[in-house]
Amino acid sequence: AQSVTQLDSQVPVFEEAPVELRCNYSSSVSVYLFWYVQYPNQGLQLLLKYLSGSTLVKGINGFEAEFNKSQTSFHLRKPSVHISDTAEYFCAVSQAGTALIFGKGTTLSVSS
Amino acid sequence: DAGVTQSPTHLIKTRGQQVTLRCSPKSGHDTVSWYQQALGQGPQFIFQYYEEEERQRGNFPDRFSGHQFPNYSSELNVNALLLGDSALYLCASSPGLFGGGRRETQYFGPGTRLLVL
Numbered sequence: 001a002q003s004v005t006q007l008d009s010q011v012p013v014f015e016e017a018p019v020e021l022r023c024n025y026s027s028s029v030s031v032y033l034f035w036y037v038q039y040p041n042q043g044l045q046l047l048l049k050y051l052s053g054s055t056l057v058k059g060i061n062g063f064e065a066e067f068n069k070s071q072t073s074f075h076l077r078k079p080s081v082h083i084s085d086t087a088e089y090f091c092a093v094s095q096a097g098t099a100l101i102f103g104k105g106t107t108l109s110v111s112s
Numbered sequence: 113d114a115g116v117t118q119s120p121t122h123l124i125k126t127r128g129q130q131v132t133l134r135c136s137p138k139s140g141h142d143t144v145s146w147y148q149q150a151l152g153q154g155p156q157f158i159f160q161y162y163e164e165e166e167r168q169r170g171n172f173p174d175r176f177s178g179h180q181f182p183n184y185s186s187e188l189n190v191n192a193l194l195l196g197d198s199a200l201y202l203c204a205s206s207p208g209l210f211g212g213g214r215r216e217t218q219y220f221g222p223g224t225r226l227l228v229l
Contacts, residue, residue: 015150044202092154097216
């Protein structure tokens with residue numbers, strides 16, 4: 001069975017500071033990895049995904065993530081955050097074409 | 113290009129009632145998945161439909177059922193509502209072989225917020 005652990009439930013940062021949101025996964029087979037963002041009272045928006053190939057994946061809004069198979073991690077990073085990045089971030093894992101398994105989410109709070 | 117759309121946006125029901133939620137997938141997508149997101153939690157997979165059949169199901173009781181129509185739109189039905197069914201219900205679509213994809217990437221709609229009193 002697959003599972004996802006988001007290691008931080010809340011991450012407060014100041015504007016223009018770098019941020020890393022941590023995600024570890026557990027699976028006995030090859031998986032696909034995703035990060036989604038959810039703004040208040042909205043659905044989920046895809047930030048980036050790892051399907052295969054380069055382990056460094058770039059997404060929208062300046063975010064990137066690195067797939068580390070040996071550590072079963074897929075941490076999300078941004079070098080300089082903005083107030084508008086304040087949102088809930090979800091890491092998810094799936095096998096080909098099947099259900100997404102989500103972590104419990106990390107609340108990113110950016111203040112000035 | 114319209115994204116995934118869901119209706120209604122909000123709904124209030126009482127315990128024991130039945131509810132139907134609707135979803136239209138993104139253009140070119142033939143696969144629809146439904147998720148339940150309780151307050152403060154990550155989404156939980158309910159089921160996935162393509163070719164008008166339920167292909168995969170999560171750990172939800174039979175009170176949760178669905179349907180996919182020939183135009184790829186989908187409905188989620190919940191019978192005998194419980195207070196614990198209050199949640200945001202998310203629909204996601206993905207491109208299958210028809211859309212040149214492999215269903216691996218799911219795109220979400222805005223959700224329907226259901227409150228059961």
